[in-house]
Amino acid sequence: MPISAPEPLLEVGGLRSGYGKIAVLHGIDLHIGAGEVVSLLGPNGAGKTTLLRAISGLLPVTAGRVRFGGADLAGGDPRAAARAGLVHVIEGHRVFTQISVTDNLLLAGYDLPRRERAERVEEALSYFPEIAAKRQDKGGALSGGQQQMLAVAQGLVQRPRLLMLDEPSAGLSPVLVDRVLGVVRALKERGTAVLLVEQLIEKALAVSDRVYALAQGHLVLEAGAGEADLPHRLERAYFGQDVPNALHA
Numbered sequence: 001m002p003i004s005a006p007e008p009l010l011e012v013g014g015l016r017s018g019y020g021k022i023a024v025l026h027g028i029d030l031h032i033g034a035g036e037v038v039s040l041l042g043p044n045g046a047g048k049t050t051l052l053r054a055i056s057g058l059l060p061v062t063a064g065r066v067r068f069g070g071a072d073l074a075g076g077d078p079r080a081a082a083r084a085g086l087v088h089v090i091e092g093h094r095v096f097t098q099i100s101v102t103d104n105l106l107l108a109g110y111d112l113p114r115r116e117r118a119e120r121v122e123e124a125l126s127y128f129p130e131i132a133a134k135r136q137d138k139g140g141a142l143s144g145g146q147q148q149m150l151a152v153a154q155g156l157v158q159r160p161r162l163l164m165l166d167e168p169s170a171g172l173s174p175v176l177v178d179r180v181l182g183v184v185r186a187l188k189e190r191g192t193a194v195l196l197v198e199q200l201i202e203k204a205l206a207v208s209d210r211v212y213a214l215a216q217g218h219l220v221l222e223a224g225a226g227e228a229d230l231p232h233r234l235e236r237a238y239f240g241q242d243v244p245n246a247l248h249a
């Protein structure tokens, strides 16, 4: 008798979403397993941010379903998603500049019991030694890159089963990019799944198990991150034609 595969941690089926009358996503099917790192790639305006927002409930879903941990997510309720373990660190997330790093993190766990909250803050800081060393400083005293790491740490306080990161490396120096992607690796080792939107394709692929490419609101490619012909397939997915050397020059 065949053994049925376990349901993935996240399963998105036939998802349509957009902004009012502007349809952006035209029926998206994707899945992420527990502990899997998946990159979502695609050209500017493809709909990557829109897809993360629809999954986490920041945008209403016009059609289709989002199942997480075996249950339907109530659309339009990002807090319920976070409570279920699906945490979305939005692009360009701003931290509170007038309160300390520690207080920024405590706020991210505001609904947890006090002792647990303190433990979670320490756990989140353990991923980022640079900001742990500045825990008493105000958020505004951190560099832009450190503030971005603090935003990721705020997501970690919620101890997600799936962390969705929207361009976490945007504007970061190469050293900090590697630090953030190193955190993705560390999360995977601890069994946390990650859905990563990134412009730095090669760096994203280096930490990923699988990749999806989105173009004009359609998923146009799904592949293992280590597949040999992936650069060419991504080019075709991005540009709708074969443009040798553009991505792997």
Ligand SMILES: Nc1ncnc2c1ncn2[C@@H]1O[C@H](COP(=O)(O)OP(=O)(O)OP(=O)(O)O)[C@@H](O)[C@H]1O
Residues within 6 Å of the ligand: 019, 022, 024, 042, 043, 044, 045, 046, 047, 048, 049, 050, 051
């Ligand atoms: N608030 C909005 N109102 C109306 N249209 C929007 C809004 N935000 C995004 N769009 C449109 O939705 C489409 C998809 O945008 P989205 O930001 O999801 O793309 P993206 O793949 O994340 O791009 P980028 O890599 O540039 O961030 C684009 O055509 C964009 O102009």
